Amino acid sequence: MKFSSEKLSESSGEFITKSAEETIDLGRELGRLIEPPLVVLLCGELGAGKTTLTKGIAVGLGVENRNQVNSPTFVLINEYQGRCKIYHVDLYRLDTLKDLASIGLEDILRDDAVVMIEWGEKVPFIWENSLIAEISDLGGDERKIKLSWTNHEKRSVIRRPSAETKTEVGQ
Numbered sequence: 656m657k658f659s660s661e662k663l664s665e666s667s668g669e670f671i672t673k674s675a676e677e678t679i680d681l682g683r684e685l686g687r688l689i690e691p692p693l694v695v696l697l698c699g700e701l702g703a704g705k706t707t708l709t710k711g712i713a714v715g716l717g718v719e720n721r722n723q724v725n726s727p728t729f730v731l732i733n734e735y736q737g738r739c740k741i742y743h744v745d746l747y748r749l750d751t752l753k754d755l756a757s758i759g760l761e762d763i764l765r766d767d768a769v770v771m772i773e774w775g776e777k778v779p780f781i782w783e784n785s786l787i788a789e790i791s792d793l794g795g796d797e798r799k800i801k802l803s804w805t806n807h808e809k810r811s812v813i814r815r816p817s818a819e820t821k822t823e824v825g826q
C-alpha cells in the first residue's frame with residue numbers, strides 16, 4: 656500500500672501526492688486509522704486540497720458517498736454519518752474569534768465525533784488530541800501533505816497498525 660498505516664501513525668510525516676485521487680487515497684487510509692474524539696485541522700491555501708483530503712478521510716470513516724462531502728461554505732458546518740459522527744467545518748469566511756464562538760464549535764467538540772476543520776490555521780488554539788494536516792501546492796497536480804499529531808504521547812485516538820480493528824491505543 657502506498658500510504659502505510661505505520662507511516663501515517665508516526666508523530667509526524669510528509670507525503671507527496673500526484674493527483675486528487677491519490678490525496679483521497681491518503682485520506683481514506685487515514686480515516687481507517689482514526690477514532691473519535693478527534694479534531695483534524697486542515698491547513699493550506701485555496702485549492703491546496705483540504706476538501707479533497709477531507710473527502711478521503713470521510714470515506715475511510717465509512718461515509719459511502721464521497722460526493723456528499725463538500726465544503727460547508729454557507730452553513731459552516733456539515734454533518735455526516737460514518738462509523739462515527741463526522742463534522743466538517745470550513746472557516747474560510749471566518750474573520751473574528753467572536754464568529755468562532757457563534758458557529759457552535761464548542762458544542763460539536765463535546766460530541767464523540769471526528770471534527771474536520773478546513774482553514775485550521777484560523778483557529779487560535781489547539782486541542783490536546785488533534786491531527787494537523789498542512790497541504791502545500793508543489794505545482795501541477797503535486798501536493799505535499801504534512802501530518803502531525805499535537806500530542807503523540809497522549810493520543811488515544813489512533814489504532815496501532817498491527818492491532819487491526821478491535822484494540823485501540825489508549826491509557
Ligand code: ADP
Binds near residue numbers: 675676678703705
Ligand atoms: P481546498 O479545499 O484546499 O480549497 P480542494 O480540495 O477543494 O481545495 O481543491 C483542490 C483542487 O486541486 C481540486 O480541483 C483537485 O482536483 C485539484 N488537485 C490536483 N492535484 C491534487 C492533489 N494531488 N491533491 C489534491 N487535490 C488536487
Ligand code: MG
Binds near residue numbers: 726
Ligand atoms: Mg475547501
